[in-house]
Amino acid sequence: MAKLNNKNAQEEIETLRKKLNTWAEQYYAQDAPSVEDAVYDQNYQKLVELEKQFPELVTPDSITQRVGGEIKSDLGKVEHQVPMLSMGDVFSKDELLEFDQRIQKLVGEPVAYNVELKIDGLSLSLEYVDGKLVRASTRGNGRIGEDVTKNVQYIDDIPKTLPEKLTTEVRGECYMGKAAFLKLNTERDENGEAVFANPRNAAAGSLRQLDPKVTKKRNLSTFIYTWVNPPEEITSQHQAIQQMSKLGFHTNETGRKLANLDEVFAYIDEYTSKRDSLSYGIDGIVLKVDDLTLQKQLGNTVKVPRWEIAYKFPPEEQETIVHEIVWTVGRTGVVTPTAVMDPVELAGTTVSRAVLHNPDLLKQKDVRIGDTVKLHKAGDIIPEISEVVLSKRPANSQVYEIPTECPSCGQSLVHLEGEVALRCINPACPAQIEEGIIHFASRPAMDIMGLGPKIVRQLIQHDLVKDVADLYHLTADDLAELDHFGDKSISNLLTAIDNSRQNSVELLLNGLGIDHVGAKAALLIVQRFKNLNKIMQASVSDLTAIDTIGETIAESITTYFAQASVQKLVQELIDSGVNIDYLGEDVSEKEIADNFFKNKTVVLTGKLAHFTRSEFTKKLESLGAKVTGSVSKKTDYVIYGTDAGSKLTKAENLKIALLTEEEAIEKIQ
Numbered sequence: 001m002a003k004l005n006n007k008n009a010q011e012e013i014e015t016l017r018k019k020l021n022t023w024a025e026q027y028y029a030q031d032a033p034s035v036e037d038a039v040y041d042q043n044y045q046k047l048v049e050l051e052k053q054f055p056e057l058v059t060p061d062s063i064t065q066r067v068g069g070e071i072k073s074d075l076g077k078v079e080h081q082v083p084m085l086s087m088g089d090v091f092s093k094d095e096l097l098e099f100d101q102r103i104q105k106l107v108g109e110p111v112a113y114n115v116e117l118k119i120d121g122l123s124l125s126l127e128y129v130d131g132k133l134v135r136a137s138t139r140g141n142g143r144i145g146e147d148v149t150k151n152v153q154y155i156d157d158i159p160k161t162l163p164e165k166l167t168t169e170v171r172g173e174c175y176m177g178k179a180a181f182l183k184l185n186t187e188r189d190e191n192g193e194a195v196f197a198n199p200r201n202a203a204a205g206s207l208r209q210l211d212p213k214v215t216k217k218r219n220l221s222t223f224i225y226t227w228v229n230p231p232e233e234i235t236s237q238h239q240a241i242q243q244m245s246k247l248g249f250h251t252n253e254t255g256r257k258l259a260n261l262d263e264v265f266a267y268i269d270e271y272t273s274k275r276d277s278l279s280y281g282i283d284g285i286v287l288k289v290d291d292l293t294l295q296k297q298l299g300n301t302v303k304v305p306r307w308e309i310a311y312k313f314p315p316e317e318q319e320t321i322v323h324e325i326v327w328t329v330g331r332t333g334v335v336t337p338t339a340v341m342d343p344v345e346l347a348g349t350t351v352s353r354a355v356l357h358n359p360d361l362l363k364q365k366d367v368r369i370g371d372t373v374k375l376h377k378a379g380d381i382i383p384e385i386s387e388v389v390l391s392k393r394p395a396n397s398q399v400y401e402i403p404t405e406c407p408s409c410g411q412s413l414v415h416l417e418g419e420v421a422l423r424c425i426n427p428a429c430p431a432q433i434e435e436g437i438i439h440f441a442s443r444p445a446m447d448i449m450g451l452g453p454k455i456v457r458q459l460i461q462h463d464l465v466k467d468v469a470d471l472y473h474l475t476a477d478d479l480a481e482l483d484h485f486g487d488k489s490i491s492n493l494l495t496a497i498d499n500s501r502q503n504s505v506e507l508l509l510n511g512l513g514i515d516h517v518g519a520k521a522a523l524l525i526v527q528r529f530k531n532l533n534k535i536m537q538a539s540v541s542d543l544t545a546i547d548t549i550g551e552t553i554a555e556s557i558t559t560y561f562a563q564a565s566v567q568k569l570v571q572e573l574i575d576s577g578v579n580i581d582y583l584g585e586d587v588s589e590k591e592i593a594d595n596f597f598k599n600k601t602v603v604l605t606g607k608l609a610h611f612t613r614s615e616f617t618k619k620l621e622s623l624g625a626k627v628t629g630s631v632s633k634k635t636d637y638v639i640y641g642t643d644a645g646s647k648l649t650k651a652e653n654l655k656i657a658l659l660t661e662e663e664a665i666e667k668i669q
């Protein structure tokens with residue numbers, strides 16, 4: 001690394017932290033990472049190196065000093081009696097040797113390790129009182145996790161009662177098996193929902209659900225590997241696992257107590273080759289000092305235990321040849337390239353396609369027809385081209401030319417400002433119409449059962465529909481033209497279409513497929529305006545007056561409804577009897593019951609432990625409080641967390657009533 005001066009280092013550190021924080025938030029809170037783990041890990045390592053070089057620049061809120069992301073869900077919060085930590089990781093056998101040497105030096109002699117598979121899921125704590133399961137929680141930020149007690153009732157392998165009346169806590173990994181993961185992603189893909197990047201995010205997204213019935217459908221499992229407070233006779237990790245298994249916990253059978261690193265390396269090799277045949281995903285192996293007393297002596301850093309380390313597998317790679325690059329047109333006209341390659345076996349499945357996402361990425365990787373490429377699986381699952389093997393590039397190879405015309409309708413493609421994507425902006429483009437109708441009928445939109453992609457495709461091929469309004473004119477005779485479509489299916493589909501006329505209008509607003517407007521935004525907008533005509537007349541500033549609606553969404557909506565073709569479409573829908581009113585509960589004018597915060601002006605400052613700023617603000621606003629950004633004489637209360645700065649001082653000077661976060665929470669309840 002080039003020598004940096006203090007100022008440059010500070011800048012670089014801040015840039016890295018910002019990037020990592022964003023990725024961690026997407027990964028931990030939204031269960032939807034935007035970059036591969038390897039990219040995250042590399043940037044994280046860079047930050048670690050810089051902080052080592054410039055220790056004075058380390059701050060307690062740096063991602064290297066804390067666990068996971070902030071908790072942002074609406075699930076209840078649970079404070080962990082013993083913190084749930086992260087784990088140090090290494091990427092080579094050499095680094096494992098260094099770890100072992102460090103341990104030997106600290107302990108004064110060679111130690112035995114219990115070696116376990118590193119399961120690709122999320123940590124889960126289970127608390128029992130008198131042998132009864134009373135509470136389950138996620139790791140969260142390590143100190144405070146999310147309450148998932150209701151959700152784990154639906155995980156079959158978790159014992160709800162123990163054979164002994166123990167009061168104790170165990171921890172382990174909650175995961176989704178490979179088969180369940182692939183099934184879930186296939187379903188989501190068919191419903192037009194975003195697929196999960198890997199089994200870990202899928203497990204996290206399925207466990208952290210407000211509605212436990214969703215968890216029930218997701219087929220989660222556990223491997224329990226930590227006994228937080230074992231009985232005295234348990235003196236080693238190996239023993240702890242065996243005893244927990246006897247108590248009915250699902251433990252992993254592959255763990256082994258090993259006396260030296262040669263045996264550990266053999267274990268790594270063994271499971272590197274067995275990995276694909278396991279029914280669950282693993283991303284490495286874990287070395288734990290086996291002796292529990294030694295574990296205690298070695299203790300923890302702020303973020304990780306000193307007595308354990310994860311060895312992460314290098315990503316598996318295969319070489320193959322690219323034959324073709326195909327372009328598909330999505331609902332919003334975005335055209336996406338996919339490389340089609342000679343089929344190869346990669347981490348357990350046969351792979352022949354890899355999405356290249358956008359033309360920039362394709363250019364940057366400079367993938368050409370005939371190129372030999374290295375293929376790996378992001379998150380162990382999704383095939384991706386890592387790089388071109390330049391030494392194997394044919395002599396006559398030519399730079400791949402990005403198409404200028406839409407593969408579906410032939411109209412010129414455009415690059416909209418500020419976008420990496422290439423788009424077809426022809427509203428009559430058949431591919432877009434098809435995707436648009438599939439979206440309109442999907443579950444989060446108009447929810448028309450039985451109108452999946454295959455049927456939509458046929459309806460278009462038979463010239464039965466050209467836009468979503470045509471759906472409402474379909475007759476039994478029309479549908480009889482379709483392949484394998486019997487009387488029963490016909491009448492079911494017609495009923496489903498008919499029922500959708502009565503949907504509350506947020507489903508229609510989402511179904512129209514306006515850029516940036518998903519189910520959540522649609523609901524918020526509809527709750528404010530109550531009726532589609534009013535939304536069509538709203539200005540950008542009318543729309544942004546809604547709390548969470550920003551300019552991007554607002555502009556997208558006004559631009560959309562300004563189009564004559566759209567106005568005509570909406571009129572046709574109305575003429576076909578489709579409802580355009582909000583039929584849900586009235587939220588805005590609901591009478592707010594008297595409470596401590598009603599009609600009070602409140603300022604939040606400092607770092608909150610139990611809620612995020614925006615969660616807390618929402619909560620207070622729902623109680624009728626006005627939450628503002630700065631302290632003035634009009635402020636009734638200042639609620640403060642840790643590290644509160646000038647706002648707190650100002651409040652003290654103005655003698656404004658102060659509440660700690662905990663005090664404020666008490667007043668809410």
Ligand SMILES: NC(=O)c1ccc[n+]([C@@H]2O[C@H](COP(=O)([O-])OP(=O)(O)OC[C@H]3O[C@@H](n4cnc5c(N)ncnc54)[C@H](O)[C@@H]3O)[C@@H](O)[C@H]2O)c1
Pocket residue numbers: 023024027028033034035036037038040041067068085086087089116117118119120121122123124139172173225286310
């Ligand atoms: N792609 C992204 O944007 C992104 C963002 C944030 C984090 N990440 C990934 O997450 C990793 C960091 O996450 P982390 O802090 O949760 O650490 P980690 O997942 O690398 O390791 C710690 C976790 O391993 C789990 N585990 C599995 N098997 C275990 C066993 N047998 N014994 C003990 N623990 C076991 C536990 O849940 C524990 O909390 C990074 O290395 C990165 O790869 C990716």
Ligand SMILES: [Zn+2]
Pocket residue numbers: 329406407408409410411424425426429430431
């Ligand atoms: Zn087109």
